[in-house]
Amino acid sequence: MTEHNLGKWHHIFDGHGKTFTINGQQIAMFSIDGELFAFDDVCPHVGASLGSGKLEGKLVTCPAHDWQFDVTNGECISVDRCDDGCYVDTYPVKIENDEIILSLPS
Numbered sequence: 001m002t003e004h005n006l007g008k009w010h011h012i013f014d015g016h017g018k019t020f021t022i023n024g025q026q027i028a029m030f031s032i033d034g035e036l037f038a039f040d041d042v043c044p045h046v047g048a049s050l051g052s053g054k055l056e057g058k059l060v061t062c063p064a065h066d067w068q069f070d071v072t073n074g075e076c077i078s079v080d081r082c083d084d085g086c087y088v089d090t091y092p093v094k095i096e097n098d099e100i101i102l103s104l105p106s
């Protein structure tokens, strides 16, 4: 894993998503009660940005066709539309010295 410093964490507000591009990879990030969650931004359906989706509780709704994902583990809960086992990859993220540190596979 390689750590990436993404800047000040307070630029991500609770309940709102933010997207980052790191070495060409799109990453979505949400804050829930001050805890950060990071996962692939590209929806596995047809590629809309999950980071621009609406967050309710720990579920983000894809803005294109309303599939829902649990931001804490990446699992798709729209089982009626998504094949069993559909998910987005999640990544470790922490706050150090008021800055976001995201770990991605090397």
Ligand code: FES
Binding pocket: 043, 044, 045, 046, 047, 048, 062, 063, 064, 065, 066, 067
């Ligand atoms: S692109 Fe996300 S549900 Fe269709």
